[in-house]
Amino acid sequence: MADQFAALIIVVPLIASIFVPVIGWWKKRLCYPWVVAVLVIPLISSLSVLNTVMTTGKFSYRLGGWAPPWGIEYMLDHLSAFVLVIVSSISLIVAIYSKKSVEDNLPEKTVPFYTLFLLLVTGLMGIVITGDVFNLFVFLEISALSCYALIAIGEEGAPMATFNYIIIGTIGACFYLLGIGYLYIATGSLNMADLANILPDLYHSKVILVAFAFFTVGLAIKAGLFPMHVWLPDAYCAAPSAVSALIAPLMTKVAAYVMIRIMFTVFQPHFSVEIVPVFVILGWLSVFAIFWGGIKALAQTDLKRMLVYIVVAEVGYIVIGVSVANRMGLTGAILHIMNDAVMMACLFLVVGAVLYKTGTRDIHQLRHLNKKMPFTMAAFTITALSMVGIPPACGFFSKWYLILGTIEAGQWVWAAALLCSSLINAVLFFRVIECAYLKPMEPAYAHNGGETTHEEIQRDEAPLTMLVPIVIMAAGVILLGIFSGKIISSVIQFAVPASF
C-alpha cells in the first residue's frame, strides 16, 4: 500500500468527487464530512511521499506499470513532494473552513460546490505530481475548468469575471499545448525526464526555441504574471470566500511551479539563462508586477480586492526568484511558494470569516474587530507582519533569500523593488490594522488619552470550523518562519537544480 501512495494522491479525490453528487442526492449534509475525510488521504500520502523522498531520494511512479516514455510517469522529487504537501494541506484546511461559508453564501449549490472542489484539488495535485508534459496539460485543464465553474457561482460580477478568465485562461492553456506540440515534433517524447535527456542536443533548433516561448507565455498567463494578470483581480475577487481561499494561494503558485519545472528540469538552466535570456524579461516583468500590484492595492477600499492585488505582487516575488537563476534566488522562490501559499490562505480565510460575521469587506467598516473577533484579527496581524517581512514570521526569510539572490545577480533595481514592496505592504496592512484595532481618528475635538466610552462590545468570534483553520494557518506562518532553516536544509536545498 505504501508504495501506491503516489497514485492515491490523485485517484482518491478524483473518485470521491464522482461520489459527491450521489451522496448529496441522498443526504446533503453528508457532503462536507465526506470531502474533509477524503482530503485527509492525499495529505497523509503526500507527507509519506515527502518522507520517502527525503530519505531515499527521488523516485518515480508508473501509472499502470507502463514504462515511460509510453506510459505516464509520476515524478516525485523534492520539489514536487514539497509542493504536494503544501497543496494537500491547504486544501484540507480550506475544506474544513468551507462549511459555514458555503452554507451562508451558496445554500442551494452545496453539492456542485463540493464536487468541483474535489476536482479542483485533484487537478492541482495532478499538475504537481506528474512527470509527463501532456498529462500536465490535462490536469491543468481539469483544475482550470473546475475553477471557472467555482468562480461563476460567486457574487456580483462573477459571470463576467469568469468569462474573461475562461477566454484568457484558455489562451494560456492552448499556448502550453502548442509548446508541447512543438516539443513532440522535435523529440517524439512527452516524458519530462526523457525530454531532459533529448533536448540538450537540440537547444539551437528553432522549433525548441518557439516551444519554449509558448511555454513561457502560456504559463505566465496561468500564473498571472504582469501583464497577463488582467483576469486575476476580477476572478479572484468575485469568487465565493471559500473558493478564493483555495485558489488564491494555490493556483498561481502551482503555475509558477510548472514554470520552474519546465525551465529547470525539462530545459536545463543553461538553456534558460544563456541561450534564451528570458530571465531578464521575466525579471523586469515581475518588478512591474510587484509595483503594479502594490500600487493598485493601495487604491482599494475593499479588503478582498486589496488582497487580490497583493497576490499579483506576490507572483512577482516568486518569478523574480526564478529569474535571478542562482541558488539563493531559487531557494527564495521555492520558499516563497510555501510561505505565500500559507499567508494568502490565512488572509483570505480571515476575509471570508469577517464577511461571514459582519457582512462587509469595506476596510473602513471594520471598527472594533479586535474586540469582536480577537483571534481572527490576531491571525490577520501575524500574517500582515509576515507580509511586511518582520521576523520570525516566514515572510522575512523568503524576502532575505530573494534579496540575496538579486544581489548575487547584480540586479539592484530588483532588490530595490522587493524592499519597496515591503514598505507598500506595511502601509496596506497597517491601514487595516489601524481601522480594526484603534478608534477612528476624531476630526476636530481633542481627545484626552485614556478615557474612552467603550460600549461593551460583545465578542462575536467566527464559528469554530472557520476559526480553527485560521488559527492553524497563523500558527503555520510563525512556525514555518522559525523552522525555515530546517525546511531549507532538508528539502529546498535539494529541490534547487544541482547545477547552480
Next chain:
Amino acid sequence: MLDYVISKYNFWIYIILMMIGLYAMIGKKNLIKKLIGMNIFQSAIILFYVSIGVKAGATVPILSGHGHGHEAIDAASYINPLPHVLMLTAIVVSIATTGIALATLILIYRKYNTLEEDEILKIRKETGA
C-alpha cells in the same frame, strides 16, 4: 519561396486559423463571437497536432485482419496515432470549456439581458456591479 509556402500549407492554415481565433477573442464585442473565436483557436491547434502525425505514403493506423498476432509492425507505413490520441483529450477539454463558457453566458444574459461587451460594461458601471 513559393514551394516553401505550399509544402508547409498545413502550418500556414493553422496559423491563419489561430490568428482568426485570437482576433475574434480579443477584437469582437459580442461574447458569443468571442467564444466562437476560442473554439476556432482550439480547433487550429487540434488540426496542427493531427497534421504532424502524417507520413508520406502511410495509411490509417488500424491493424487489419486478426491473425497478425504479436509480430512487430512496420512503423513507417502507419501514420502516428499518438497525436490523434492527445487531440481526443484536447477535444474533450475544448468541449468542456465551451460548455462552461456557454453556461456562464446564460448567466450573463439572464443578468444583463445582452451579450454585447460594451453594453454590459456600461450597465455594470451604472449599477456599480
Next chain:
Amino acid sequence: MDVLYSSRPLWAVLVSMIAAFLILATGEKNRNIRESWTIMAALAKFLIVFSMVPVILQGKVIEYTIVTFYPGLLLQFRVDAFGMLFGVIASSLWIATSFYSIGYVRGLNEHAQTRYFFAFAMCLSSTIGIAFSANLLTFLVFYEILTIATYPLVIHKESNEGIMGGRKYLAYTLTAGCVLLFAIAMIYYMTGTLDFKAGGFMTGSGSSTVLIMLFAMLIFGFGVKAGIMPMHEWLPTAMVAPTPVSALLHAVAVVKAGVFGCLRVILYVFGPGLLHDLGIWLIMAYIASFTVVVAGFLALGQDHLKRRLAFSTINNLALIVVGAALLTKSSMTGGIIHMANHAFMKITLFFCAGALHVKMHKDYVSQLDGIGRQMPLTMGAFAIAAIGLSGIPPMSGFISKWFLCLGALEANQIIFLFVFMTSAMLDVAFFFPIIYNSFFKKPLDDVAPHFDEAPMFMVIPLVITALLSIVFGIVPDAFFRFFSLTSLAVQNIMGVG
C-alpha cells in the same frame, strides 16, 4: 577567546516572551496576577543576565546557536562584554520600570493595560535578543521584532497624535529596516559571514566606494532608532506615548538599541582600522557632533517637558556615537560607559516627568514653578539626574564626559573637545531653569504647600535610579560592573583593530 556554550542567553530572551503570553492569557480580570508576571519576568531576566557577568569578566564569551540556515548564515547568540553591558542595562532598568509602570497605569486608570504589559514584555525580549546577537542577521531579526513590539505602546493613547506618531515611527523604522536588510545581504554576499568580530571583519572585502556606501546604509538604518539627525524626527513625536514607555523604550531600550547597533557597526563590523583607512570616521564624528549641538539648541526651545527630554536624549546618544567614531581607547570607553550612565539618568528624568503628569497633570516646563515644595523627592531626583547629565561630579555623567574629552585629545581633534563643552553648557541651559523654577520660584496656585508626592510605586523607582547615578559616579563598577565590562569591550576592540 574561550567560548562557553550555554542556553542562558536564549532563556534570557524567552523569559519575558513567555511572560508576555501569560500576561495576555491572564487579562484584565486578574490585574495583580498579571502584574506579578511582569515583575517575576523582570527579576528572572535580570538574574539570568547578571549570572553571566562573571563568566564574561573572565574574558570568555557565551554562545548559543538557535538555527543554522547556511554556513555563515545563522541565528546565534554570543554574549560578549559589550552585549553584556547593554543586556544588564536593559534588564536592570526593566525591574524599575515595571514597578513604575504599574503605578503609572493604575494612577491614570489607563485603558488597554493588558496590551500595554504584553507589548512591554515583548519589547524587552527583543532588546535582550539584540544585546546578545552574535551576528548582523540575528540583530536584524530582533531589531525588527522590537519595531513591531513598540508600535502598540507608541499608539497606546489611540488619539490622533498617537496614531500619527505611530505612523511616523513605523515609516521611519520600517524604511530603516529595509535599508538594513539590503546592506546586510550585501555584506553576506561580499564576505560570506555576518558575525560580529571585535575590530571588524570587513577589511579587504570590497572597494572603498562600496564599503563607504555600506557603512552609510548601516548607520542610516541604525541611526533612525538612535535618533541621529536627520533621522531623529520620530523621537519627539513618539513622546505622545505613556511616560514609562518613553522612559524605558525611548530613553533606554529602543534608542539604545539603535546606538548599540551603530557601535556594533563602527567597532565590530567595520572596526577602527578599516574606518581609519577609509577616512570616514571623522565625517561620522562630525555628523554626530552636529546632532549633539543642534539637538541641544532645539531642546532649549521646547516647553513640553518630555519633548525637551527627547531632544536631550538625541543629544546624548549622538555623544555616544561621537565617542565611538573618534576611535581612541578613551573615547570608546567614554561612549560605551555613557550608554549605561545616560540610561540611568535619563530614565530618572522621564520617571519624574511621568510622576508630574500623574500627580499634577502637568506636562509643560512653564507649569513647574514651585513644584519642588510639594514633590521634593521627584524634583530632587530630577535635579540629580539633570546635573549628572551636564557632566558635573559626583554623578556618573562626569565619568563619561571625562573619558570623552580625553578621547578627543587622544585623537588630536580639539574641535570635539569644544563640542563636548558646548553640549555640557547646553545641558545646563535647558535643565537648570527647570530645577531653579521648581525649587526657588513662587509656587503656582495648584501646588499644595505640603508634601504630596506621586504614588509610591512611582517615586521609589525614580529615587533608586537617581541614587544609583550618584553611586556610579563615585564607584563606576558598583553592583553591575559596568566599568569593567566597558574596559573589557574596549580592550577586545583595540586589541585587534
